[in-house]
Amino acid sequence: MTANLLDYDLEGLAAFCERLGEKRFRATQLFRWLHQKGATDFAQMTDLAKSLREKLAGAAHIQGPKVVSRHDSADGTIKWLFDVGAGDVIETVFIPETDRGTLCISSQAGCAVGCRFCSTGHQGFSRNLTTGEIISQLWFAEHFLRQHLGREDRVISNVVMMGMGEPLQNYSQLLPALKVMLDDHGYGLSRRRVTVSTSGVVPMIDRLAKDCPVALAVSLHAPEDTLRDNLVPLNKKYPIAELLQACTRYQSSAPRDFITFEYCMLDGVNDQPEHARQLVSLVQAHAAQGLSCKFNLIPFNPFPASGLKRSDMPQVSAFAKILLDAGIVTTVRKTRGDDIDAACGQLAGDVQDRTGVEQRMAAQRQGMLGGIKVVVAKGMGV
Numbered sequence: 112m113t114a115n116l117l118d119y120d121l122e123g124l125a126a127f128c129e130r131l132g133e134k135r136f137r138a139t140q141l142f143r144w145l146h147q148k149g150a151t152d153f154a155q156m157t158d159l160a161k162s163l164r165e166k167l168a169g170a171a172h173i174q175g176p177k178v179v180s181r182h183d184s185a186d187g188t189i190k191w192l193f194d195v196g197a198g199d200v201i202e203t204v205f206i207p208e209t210d211r212g213t214l215c216i217s218s219q220a221g222c223a224v225g226c227r228f229c230s231t232g233h234q235g236f237s238r239n240l241t242t243g244e245i246i247s248q249l250w251f252a253e254h255f256l257r258q259h260l261g262r263e264d265r266v267i268s269n270v271v272m273m274g275m276g277e278p279l280q281n282y283s284q285l286l287p288a289l290k291v292m293l294d295d296h297g298y299g300l301s302r303r304r305v306t307v308s309t310s311g312v313v314p315m316i317d318r319l320a321k322d323c324p325v326a327l328a329v330s331l332h333a334p335e336d337t338l339r340d341n342l343v344p345l346n347k348k349y350p351i352a353e354l355l356q357a358c359t360r361y362q363s364s365a366p367r368d369f370i371t372f373e374y375c376m377l378d379g380v381n382d383q384p385e386h387a388r389q390l391v392s393l394v395q396a397h398a399a400q401g402l403s404c405k406f407n408l409i410p411f412n413p414f415p416a417s418g419l420k421r422s423d424m425p426q427v428s429a430f431a432k433i434l435l436d437a438g439i440v441t442t443v444r445k446t447r448g449d450d451i452d453a454a455c456g457q458l459a460g461d462v463q464d465r466t467g468v469e470q471r472m473a474a475q476r477q478g479m480l481g482g483i484k485v486v487v488a489k490g491m492g493v
């Protein structure tokens with residue numbers, strides 16, 4: 112089995128070149144061919160000595176993702192399904208905007224966290240993606256789009272690790288992929304434009320701060336632990352107070368001067384004025400310790416198995432107003448790619464679950480019913 116060169120960051124590629132008896136600087140040339148020019152074949156790499164190209168052909172290969180299908184939304188969003196073997200299919204989404212092009216990348220085939228409102232969570236978990244499988248989503252999309260749009264300059268300016276999977280539960284494979292994204296010989300993306308989104312794997316937030324601080328988004332979705340335990344089960348391991356302390360620590364290394372909190376608006380579950388007021392108190396308590404944040408309210412994209420409904424827009428606006436009036440920067444996410452199931456929380460791919468997700472979800476639904484009763488009672492002032 113030869114090595115897939117997309118599995119390496121520049122350092123890893125330099126070590127690989129040394130193993131072939133080549134000078135380390137050859138790795139930089141090779142890396143540029145791979146990531147800046149999107150080469151798929153060693154024969155294209157004309158500034159490398161023929162002998163090296165022959166050596167590479169015997170010891171390595173360039174394996175991009177296998178495209179299952181492509182879906183184009185009326186709003187310009189593109190979603191790809193990629194086959195990663197053994198019946199697992201992952202999804203990648205490109206979202207064009209006037210001033211940027213964002214790629215939403217998957218880090219796992221499925222996800223073991225099992226958030227109630229997330230289509231991926233309902234699919235269960237099969238396996239972690241390799242570094243090559245993570246970075247090749249960018250490799251493929253960037254070079255496809257350049258060709259498709261007839262452009263020579265960079266098309267993708269932003270990457271969000273918000274596709275399928277919890278990226279911080281696949282840290283060892285994620286880290287080299289992030290380094291390739293940031294490397295000037297790779298994609299040269301700014302740290303501020305690469306976002307890792309996490310449901311709150313506290314020890315790995317600290318690791319990321321040391322190893323490769325990029326922008327951080329945290330899926331919060333609830334202002335208190337009982338409700339968050341139900342919506343984001345990882346909360347039982349890393350409750351809100353611990354999570355916000357980790358965010359505060361992260362901030363000293365973060366490339367942006369705020370952490371983004373994602374908050375999916377679920378009708379009658381977490382969208383009441385009382386919840387907004389609880390969030391304000393939570394944020395104010397941590398602001399005193401140095402936390403600075405912004406909120407991104409996400410209209411829920413319903414899918415049948417969730418049993419949940421989208422909050423209506425007046426509810427979302429009223430919720431946003433409470434946060435804004437308290438001086439908290441708050442935006443409401445525009446939904447994109449609805450018509451091709453590419454919107455936030457809709458990515459499901461096709462995953463061979465190995466974790467008994469159905470039983471877990473049934474148990475969560477039970478717990479959730481209890482949670483809703485408490486919440487409604489509070490909201491009604493009972």
Ligand code: SF4
Pocket residue numbers: 222223224225226229230231232233274275276277309310330
């Ligand atoms: S929201 Fe993220 S962490 Fe939660 S189940 Fe979905 S992919 Fe996993």
